[in-house]
Amino acid sequence: MEGLFSNYEIGANTYDEMYDQGNLLRKEYELLQSVFDDLDHKLFRTLNQEAKLSFLNQGVTYALYTDQETKESIFPFDLIPRVISSSEWEVLEKGMIQRNTALNMFLKDVYNGAKILKDKVVPAALVHTSNHYLKAMEGFSPVGDIYCHISGTDLIRHSDGNYYILEDNLRSPSGVSYVLSNRVTLSRTMPSLFQGRLIHPVNTYTKELLNTLKSVAPPASSDRNCVLLTPGMYNSAYFEHSFLAKLMGIQLVEGHDLFVKNNIVYMNTIGRKEKVDVIYRRIDDAFLDPKYFNPKSMLGVHGLMDAYLAGNVTIVNAPGTGISDDKAVCAYVPDMIKYYLGEDAIIANVPTYICEKPKDLAYVLDHMEELVIKPVDMSGGYGVTIVDTLTKAEVEELKLTIQAKPREYIAQPKMMLSTHPTYIEDANQFEPRHIDLRTFTLMGSDRSYVLPGGLSRVALKKGSLIVNSSQGGGSKILGS
Amino acid sequence: MLIRIAENLYWTGRYIKRSAYLAKYLRVQYFSTLDASMSQNLEFTLRSILNMNGMQYESEDALDHYEVITKVAFDPDEPASIFSTVFAARENTRSLRHLLSSEMFESVNKLYLFTKDFDQEYYRQRGLFEFTTKIEEYVKIIRSDMQTTILREDEYNFLMMGVWIENCNQILRILKSKLIDTDILSDNGENIPVMQYQWTITLKTLESFDMHNRYYQNQTTIKSVVEFIISNGKYPRSFYYNLSHLLITINKIGIIPEGLSKLKHEVAKLESKARFFEYEGNSELHDFLDKSIQSIGAIHDICNSLYFDSRSYKGEGDTQSQSQK
Numbered sequence: 059m060e061g062l063f064s065n066y067e068i069g070a071n072t073y074d075e076m077y078d079q080g081n082l083l084r085k086e087y088e089l090l091q092s093v094f095d096d097l098d099h100k101l102f103r104t105l106n107q108e109a110k111l112s113f114l115n116q117g118v119t120y121a122l123y124t125d126q127e128t129k130e131s132i133f134p135f136d137l138i139p140r141v142i143s144s145s146e147w148e149v150l151e152k153g154m155i156q157r158n159t160a161l162n163m164f165l166k167d168v169y170n171g172a173k174i175l176k177d178k179v180v181p182a183a184l185v186h187t188s189n190h191y192l193k194a195m196e197g198f199s200p201v202g203d204i205y206c207h208i209s210g211t212d213l214i215r216h217s218d219g220n221y222y223i224l225e226d227n228l229r230s231p232s233g234v235s236y237v238l239s240n241r242v243t244l245s246r247t248m249p250s251l252f253q254g255r256l257i258h259p260v261n262t263y264t265k266e267l268l269n270t271l272k273s274v275a276p277p278a279s280s281d282r283n284c285v286l287l288t289p290g291m292y293n294s295a296y297f298e299h300s301f302l303a304k305l306m307g308i309q310l311v312e313g314h315d316l317f318v319k320n321n322i323v324y325m326n327t328i329g330r331k332e333k334v335d336v337i338y339r340r341i342d343d344a345f346l347d348p349k350y351f352n353p354k355s356m357l358g359v360h361g362l363m364d365a366y367l368a369g370n371v372t373i374v375n376a377p378g379t380g381i382s383d384d385k386a387v388c389a390y391v392p393d394m395i396k397y398y399l400g401e402d403a404i405i406a407n408v409p410t411y412i413c414e415k416p417k418d419l420a421y422v423l424d425h426m427e428e429l430v431i432k433p434v435d436m437s438g439g440y441g442v443t444i445v446d447t448l449t450k451a452e453v454e455e456l457k458l459t460i461q462a463k464p465r466e467y468i469a470q471p472k473m474m475l476s477t478h479p480t481y482i483e484d485a486n487q488f489e490p491r492h493i494d495l496r497t498f499t500l501m502g503s504d505r506s507y508v509l510p511g512g513l514s515r516v517a518l519k520k521g522s523l524i525v526n527s528s529q530g531g532g533s534k535i536l537g538s
Numbered sequence: 539m540l541i542r543i544a545e546n547l548y549w550t551g552r553y554i555k556r557s558a559y560l561a562k563y564l565r566v567q568y569f570s571t572l573d574a575s576m577s578q579n580l581e582f583t584l585r586s587i588l589n590m591n592g593m594q595y596e597s598e599d600a601l602d603h604y605e606v607i608t609k610v611a612f613d614p615d616e617p618a619s620i621f622s623t624v625f626a627a628r629e630n631t632r633s634l635r636h637l638l639s640s641e642m643f644e645s646v647n648k649l650y651l652f653t654k655d656f657d658q659e660y661y662r663q664r665g666l667f668e669f670t671t672k673i674e675e676y677v678k679i680i681r682s683d684m685q686t687t688i689l690r691e692d693e694y695n696f697l698m699m700g701v702w703i704e705n706c707n708q709i710l711r712i713l714k715s716k717l718i719d720t721d722i723l724s725d726n727g728e729n730i731p732v733m734q735y736q737w738t739i740t741l742k743t744l745e746s747f748d749m750h751n752r753y754y755q756n757q758t759t760i761k762s763v764v765e766f767i768i769s770n771g772k773y774p775r776s777f778y779y780n781l782s783h784l785l786i787t788i789n790k791i792g793i794i795p796e797g798l799s800k801l802k803h804e805v806a807k808l809e810s811k812a813r814f815f816e817y818e819g820n821s822e823l824h825d826f827l828d829k830s831i832q833s834i835g836a837i838h839d840i841c842n843s844l845y846f847d848s849r850s851y852k853g854e855g856d857t858q859s860q861s862q863k
């Protein structure tokens with residue numbers, strides 16, 4: 059290894075994205091190496107500081123919640139981009155479209171006849187005991203039979219070099235704004251990385267997103283008026299909400315900006331009322347409509363579900379998609395693909411043990427130290443336990459917790475996420491850190507789109523496998 | 539336009555302008571003590587600054603110099619401090635960032651970060667000039683971004699409505715504050731040059747010293763100063779100028795709510811009084827300023843009820859019309 063990476067040491071038994079186990083540079087990183095050969099540590103440090111200042115001034119931030127306070131911080135990022143070749147990306151893209159097509163067919167089926175449950179491909183109890191199953195959605199089909207229009211699928215590359223699906227995020231997946239912001243920052247900081255190369259653009263995402271939203275507007279609507287519903291500027295992902303609304307040129311609204319009259323949704327505008335046709339909501343189901351869900355919710359719109367079920371407004375993503383978000387249900391996606399599409403899954407799942415199944419539970423209790431335990435319905439890395447980091451007493455306590463409520467947990471083998479050179483400021487050098495990949499897929503009426511690349515998240519803490527930003531992770535700029 | 543958005547735009551305009559006025563007044567007043575008579579001692583100046591900001595203090599207590607200048611600049615619990623005003627501007631802007639240009643948002647964010655992170659000990663020792671000057675510079679950049687990166691639609695109009703109203707508010711407050719100062723000095727038996735110095739400070743606070751000199755050829759009297767600031771149609775910071783532009787902006791807003799004629803009438807009435815204002819003595823000036831401050835408050839209240847009161851707009855029939863563009 060040379061130059062900036064001369065001290066870079068790959069861990070044993072891990073797949074490093076940039077170097078193989080023989081310390082040879084992978085082909086797709088050749089350009090990167092040549093650009094970085096022109097830099098020394100001092101110059102790189104300067105570029106890094108300038109990029110950080112740019113993010114700070116632009117307010118590209120993320121709110122971190124602790125017990126004591128909520129702190130607004132710039133979204134951590136690393137200037138060394140991750141590179142995925144076009145050929146590799148093609149496979150991933152097909153895999154994401156296949157997966158999300160099957161998931162939408164599953165949601166449609168579950169709420170309309172539930173044939174897959176009757177055929178016992180997916181246990182009915184698993185679906186009906188999910189906190190996100192909504193009775194109100196039974197018998198209803200949204201426009202285009204699309205329930206999950208925007209999904210964030212998390213993948214990892216294991217030490218065998220293959221990609222695996224870690225989980226699906228089908229409610230309000232976040233992170234795409236950082237993909238777009240990171241790419242702009244990288245192009246300004248290191249333009250030579252882009253010159254003369256065919257890099258898949260990412261700036262088409264918001265245009266595709268808007269077209270997706272418009273494609274699922276109620277058929278009777280002429281204007282196809284779309285809005286983005288945000289909990290407000292104190293929400294951790296508010297930067298993303300305002301960023302997307304701005305680039306799409308649509309209204310950013312809060313719950314009290316909307317009202318329902320005669321099952322039609324309107325905006326609280328000065329002058330005449332303005333009808334809303336599509337709501338891209340970044341609010342959980344529980345807070346969406348105080349009439350149907352949490353009656354204390356101040357974030358939602360009273361009567362919104364009535365308007366939705368009357369077919370007068372489309373909600374993106376549809377209420378009730380969380381049953382596919384459930385990590386226990388996620389384990390059955392390859393079966394769904396087989397059932398609905400007659401195909402094998404292009405991208406395999408990380409093996410998953412569903413604690414509600416007695417056989418799986420027995421395995422989990424006997425092999426705790428080899429596993430990662432996850433609550434089925436949490437996101438953002440919250441609640442994830444890597445068991446071999448616990449004391450014996452903590453392991454025993456965890457076993458009791460799982461046994462008390464097995465439906466609430468799944469377990470996965472501890473996968474050795476791939477690593478990538480990451481600039482560590484304190485050490486002023488590059489060190490390997492574990493990364494994953496979040497892809498963003500859009501499904502509309504007769505259209506689909508996968509954002510080239512996606513968001514590569516990095517666990518900034520040495521040895522950590524938790525990449526989520528809410529747990530202190532950062533992001534990498536992704537080029538493909 | 540969403541009611542909430544219109545209101546945020548209005549207050550963004552107000553808070554941005556307010557932060558510049560507070561910074562300017564603090565600096566000009568504070569440094570004026572260095573070159574003033576004994577009557578305008580530090581305590582006199584600190585009281586003037588607190589009066590202008592509308593901050594409470596016990597008049598009989600001796601004011602702590604560092605405590606006052608820190609409070610005026612940084613106290614987050616004091617709504618009239620520079621920090622609180624900048625923070626409010628930024629919070630309003632955050633809820634508008636999908637609507638405002640990236641340039642403008644970034645400028646406001648930089649102002650906030652600068653204010654938040656400025657070394658307060660350095661400020662107390664020698665950094666007041668740098669701090670307040672930089673605040674004004676940031677606000678000028680923000681104003682430039684408003685002028686050059688926002689489409690001339692209702693987003694711009696509501697921003698400017700806030701700007702004009704805040705300008706009127708601050709001009710009146712500055713004049714009132716100075717009038718009180720000169721009353722105190724007069725009670726202390728100070729002579730005319732001392733009084734005139736106060737009015738010179740007023741002109742500098744409003745960045746109008748050079749313009750006034752050119753207009754009145756270096757004759758600075760209370761009459762020339764207050765008439766210049768209140769009624770001169772060519773001076774872009776005059777009370778009259780700001781009121782006429784407020785009226786122009788109101789006419790440009792593309793929505794005509796019921797009751798708009800009342801708002802226009804109030805503004806036009808006050809504009810006329812400002813235009814034909816003549817100084818006739820301190821007592822009359824006090825009266826004019828007090829009534830004008832009340833009128834600006836009433837105009838703000840009417841704007842609030844016409845444009846920002848959500849109870850008016852729950853779709854109870856299409857009673858409001860929309861003007862032709």
